[in-house]
Amino acid sequence: MTKTCEIVWQNCLEIIKDIVDWQHFKTWFEPITPVSLNNKVLTIQVPSQFFYEYIEEHYVNLLAKTLKRELGKEARLEYRIMVDSGNSSHQPQTVDLPTNNIKLYNNNVMDFPLVTTNPVKNPFVIPGLKKIQIDPQLNPTYTFESFIEGDCNRVARRAGKTVADKPGANSFNPLVIYGGVGLGKTHLAQAIGNEVKKQHPNKVVLYVSSEKFINQFQDHSRNNAINDFIHFYQLIDILIIDDVQFFARAEKSQDAFFAIFNHLHQSGKQLVLTSDKAPKDLDGLQERLLSRFRWGLSADLQMPDYETRIEILERKMKNDGLDMPREVVKYLAYNINTNIRELEGALISLLAQSSLNKREIDLELAKKVLRNHIKTSSKEITIENIQKMVCEYFDVPYEKLQQKTRKREIVQARQITMYLAKAFTKNSLKTIGEHFGGRDHTTVIHSCQTVKDLMDTDSVFKENVLELTQKVQLAAL
Structure with a gap:
């Protein structure tokens, strides 16, 4: 019986799937398509340049052994790399490449290595090199130093510091930070990213909101480039996803994130997620995702108590070079007890009114201008x-x-x-x-x-x- 490329590849897969981890098999071998078999040379098609490089780095020896078992000692492997997936106006474009002979192919063929000094500003552009500078999308003002610790957030903050000190090498993976609006979830998540960049400059960090993730996934889906999208994220060492509750309305994005999550977690990479609710209370997310969210630590952020609110206001004033009577600071801290964002907004309103009216800040002015921020009591306290x-x-x-x-x-x-x-x-x-x-x-x-x-x-x-x-x-x- 003459062996076809499909039969040879299927026989190879039967061996490989018993050797490698199941999720790695799903990620790195199932997307491969056998193309041809000529004179004991098996050509397989892979979805991207990065995919090819990863296979060559991690699985080339395994592929060589299984192929020789099927075709003999003369067996050789070649790749067909999908450069352009095509559209209605033109056919897909591919480039053939032998094993162990790395070149970089984009729209043109060029010798390897290609050195680039300009960072990739768009974190979703698929890099041609495995090591490329990626803009982490972090706000440098969000640090642990500017995040006031109190009883309301002590567990989350200290867990975040542990993650930043040893990303991927701790028991808090993933770290899920949850709480209501304006309590500092984004601040703490980005503080982790900034601290990792400070302590581990060679680590690749990326912060992205779930909405941006979903929008970019949809763009790549329309361009038949989902594999490239997933493979890009598998480059990241510390992935921070903000507001994962919005995945509830994006079923296919959840599938992509599931594949990314599994690969990063199994590779010892760190995941940090934020949400408005604890994982057990999230609706509309796949159970397989929720179960993985519970693998690590879920830490909540609560409304700061009075003492912490005082400290937040004082830190804000110090950073901005402001001065305000102590009784006004206490008045704000007593009365603004919804969230930190509201507290800082009240302070800004007070300062604006003081500047516009050229009036010194006192308790009378504070009571007058903050009526819109402070709830009117429905009961009179006697x-x-x-x-x-x-x-x-x-x-x-x-x-x-x-x-x-x-x-x-x-x-x-x-x-x-x-x-x-x-x-x-x-x-x-x-x-x-x-x-x-x-x-x-x-x-x-x-x-x-x-x-x-x-x-x-x-x-x-x-x-x-x-x-x-x-x-x-x-x-x-």
Whole structure:
């Protein structure tokens, strides 16, 4: 029986698939098409120059052994490389190339190596060389130094730093960062990329939004260049995909990303993904993708607490060379509790109004110009409301706040209540004092100052005050 190229290649594949990893087999051998068999020379067609180079680097010995087993010692392998996949106006264009004789073919034939000094600005242009400079698409201002750490993001930030220190060589692969709008997902993801470029300059890093990924995939699909698209991404050492939830409306893009994910993960490369929800809550994504998202670590970002919001504002002011009264900073941090983007937007609005009106920033101006940023309370907080919250929090009888006892726990509860009443109600100091057994305004002033001093020196006391502050804020919504 005369062997055809199809039979010979199929016999080779039967051997190869028992040797190489299944996903590598799907990625690197299934796309190959046998073309011809002449005088024990098997010609196979591969989809791109990069594909050819990868096969020659990683599997040429395996191919040689399996081919000699089928055709004898004289067996040889040649490649047909798809240079242009063709369209309605012309046929596909290919170039034949022998094994172990690397040349670079694009629209013209040229000797190898081709040296290029200009970086590829479009990260989706398929490079002719395996090592080519790729624009990582990173914002240099997004760094770990500019990302304020707090209880709300500590796990995610530290996991991100671990990934940046040892990309691909850690247990957080993939690292999935999730959380609501404006909480810093993109900042942290790009900080990882920037840190990798700093510590590992030879690593190829690429940041891309899922929407750009989908659009570029669709462009390559229309041009019959999906293999080139996938093979480009398989060049990347650290791939950062932002907002993966948008893959839900792109089934075919999910297929491409699945192939890319598997190849990178199995090759020890690092993946960093961001999402608005935890992987278990994402709808419309293939289960095989979701299962892989759960292989590594999923870390959430929450709304920063009051203390962290203060630090964010102060860092922003320092970086921009701004100065603002402490009471205004506290006012912003108390009242803007939706997300970081809203917090920074409120600061910018305040500075703009100050500049345009040529007026110094004070609490009155802050309250006036930030009405659009701060929710109007649907409930009016009263002194009685605050007294009941504090008593419940410290398990202190309500009537004890009115008495002239000097027990430490009662005195501190009374002082905190006065402090909160001054911050959250419109009552005068005299009125506040009258709600505590007829004390005068000087007692209220002293109590408020004592609370501020203790917050600077007693971390437990400070934590109690901040927690009560948040309870009062929530009660006002």
